Amino acid sequence: MDERRPSLHPAVAEIRRAVRAALADLDPKATVVVALSGGADSLALAAAVAFEAPRARRDALAVIVDHGLQEASAAVAASAAETARGLGLAVRVVRVDVGDEGGPEAAARSARYGALRTEAAERAPAVIVTGHTLDDQAETVLLGLARGSGAASLQGMAAVSDLDGIPLVRPLLDVRRETTRAACTAQGLSWWDDPHNTDDRFARVRVRERVLPALEAEIGPGIAEALARTATQLREDAAAFDEMIAETIEDIVEPAEAGIAVSVAALAANPAALRHRIIRHVVAAEFHQSLTRAQTLEVARLVTHWTGQGPIDLPGCRAARVGGRIEITAR
Structure with a gap:
């Protein structure tokens, strides 16, 4: 049997x-x-x-x-x-x-x-x-x-x-x-x-x-498998970026009245991808808002293409260049 x-x-x-x-x-x-x-x-x-x-x-x-x-x-x-x-x-x-x-x-x-x-x-x-x-x-x-x-x-x-x-x-x-x-x-x-x-x-x-x-x-x-692999790889990349931001942000961010300030020189010294992520991270962490790419680029221009432009209205906050800092404050 x-x-x-x-x-x-x-x-x-x-x-x-x-x-x-x-x-x-x-x-x-x-x-x-x-x-x-x-x-x-x-x-x-x-x-x-x-x-x-x-x-x-x-x-x-x-x-x-x-x-x-x-x-x-x-x-x-x-x-x-x-x-x-x-x-x-x-x-x-x-x-x-x-x-x-x-x-x-x-x-x-x-x-x-x-x-x-x-x-x-x-x-x-x-x-x-x-x-x-x-x-x-x-x-x-x-x-x-x-x-x-x-x-x-x-x-x-x-x-x-x-x-x-x-x-x-x-x-x-x-x-x-x-x-x-x-x-x-x-x-x-x-x-x-x-x-x-x-x-x-x-x-x-x-x-x-x-x-x-x-x-x-x-x-x-x-x-379908290729798309799922892409998601996994991008998630791994994002985790690496998050670690880089965590290491960087302590040195370039300081409190500002009703908000937070980021060093212009430090932002300028970083690659665009990292600079944009830092901007988005600061707004999300401090004001619990998400920026679109267009909004992120406008803030980045305060660093890379400064011509004396005025403050930028963002969801829940406002970004402005004040001396050597980008100040992001509640509005």
């Missing part, structure tokens, strides 16, 4: 490995809060967490956020909850009110992450894990490219980020969407296809359904 154990499906194995690696780098006492929508990506993630968390002696919880934006949203949430319980996960279903600030996608995202953070904070220490895949990363990079806001918009999503003091982890950023579906099928898990994911009113859907397939057809396979 053949006593061999049945082989594990490669898709299931890949996702479990990704989750295992992500959990290994986290606080060993942290509860794992899984953002579960009922879609294939988050369901495959939930199944992997349900398998890996007990082996790492961790508590795990699936949080299903019902946005109430579709007629059947309560039934979808209930079905996802039932599936999660069948996997052995504790479950919380949270109904949220979605506003309209920033548009429907942004408002729903804000409400969702607010609910996830609240649930995680109640179980601190805790980490939130989401099912974003390599395909999501590629779409994010292309959308950033369309915005044209520089390298920062091409960095995509970080594998680990911070959500108001709670670690937000994306274990599946190296996993293709087709793999999550294969993993669900192999484990007999039925997923829900959100109709918004095929609604071409949304830019992300158009990128997913039209732009990426066209690029693959015209340029060749591997576009």
